[in-house]
Amino acid sequence: MYNFHFISSLFYETLFTFPFPSFNNLNFNPSFNFMGLRFSSFLSNSTVSSGPTLGELPESCVASIIAYMDPPQICQLATLNRAFRAASSADFVWESKLPPNYLLLLAKIFQDFPINLGKRDIYTSLCRLNSLDGGTKKVWVDKGTGKLCLAISSSKGLSITGVDDRRYWNYIITEESRFSTVAYLQHTWWFEVDGEIDFPFPAGTYSLFFRIHLGRAYKRFGRRVCNTEHVHGWDKKPVQFQLWTSDGQYVASQCFLKEPGNWTFYHAGDFTVEDGHSSTKVKFSMTQIDCTHTKGGLCLDSAFIYPSEFKKSKAFLNCS
């Protein structure tokens, strides 16, 4: 009995012919080529056998291979055929991609998370830009790596000295942030930004950054223009960074703020989380409180916490 796949072959490109090995595939249908069209036959002893085909592999075998792939690729391959689609939703494939403490993350991020959702849907949910603490923070899992990232907004997420004094600070609406506003400093003697976060970070090492823009950007006739008239004082003394964790880690550093006109990530320090089963409390600050000079013209977007390995792997973090 022959199966002719004429209809499907009209729509799909002809398949390559694999080199012929000297064996017969007895445990599944062998295939052969005729005039570039691919047929499969139920003959167990075909004299013309094509190369090894994994097309009839059971779903569990497909799942085993795709379990080693990265999530975006797994999702792409769901479109291959039914076996791939089923395999790409298999719980065990996604279990290994989820942060180990994902149940804790779900409890912290979502009010009522349906626990009988498949692991793939859990992963997808965690990969969205989820809001925390009334929208002052956003937390998400990086879809390619399964690692957790966090952003803390300058608008009510961070504590900025003098932010309520409109002589010094204003909030401006922007499209250039994950939040809708950023804080703009015209000038001040005492530049101090503090923040803290209490969150069940999965075990690993994390880096904290401040995303900063010297100058004020806006759109004129559709083009991005940057006004640097208020930028001053940052070349006189460096900005000081400090970071503390509740388990006693401390790091301090300093650097000069540079590069007007570009959003830059300034690395404040790293911290390590040993155990994802409990919450980690981190406090951090950025200061320039030398009162011999004023400084200004700065946009503060947010503080970011990224897995430390992103410093090497993500180009946008190539910071000073």
Place this chain on the structure above:
Amino acid sequence: MAQEASSSTSSKTISLKTGDGEIFEIEASAAKQMKTVQRLIDDLGDDITIPLHNVFSKELPKIIEYYKKDITGEITKDFEAEFVKDLNDDEVKVLFLAANYLDANKLFEFLSQNIADRLESKSVEYVRKYFGVENDFTPEEESKLREERAWSFRGIKEDE
């Protein structure tokens, strides 16, 4: 039914006969790692040549080589890299299918990883050809798929 393993099993060899009629010897302890073989031994006894209809003389020696190393605990990253280095895509596929048939878990997992590595960053069409897979979705299923993909991993834009 085979007797319970005696103390001499550790040096005992099992004869395996491939689908194309060739005979290979392996250590009984290596045979234990291949559950299909072990089941056949349990049913047929360990003195009989075990027939493996779906494994052939081209790939069985490679599998035996892998498990020879495994039982002496010598499988290292270097060995594994060397093991697959000169294998082309078809040879890897044949080994993978054989490992699946033999229920040889360690080799199966290793080859799963290797195939995934070979397919890393490759296009969907490339993977389709690699597996020889045909699209068997109905048009309704296809459009449902496209909808699903639209919302899954809704973009987190990375910073420039």
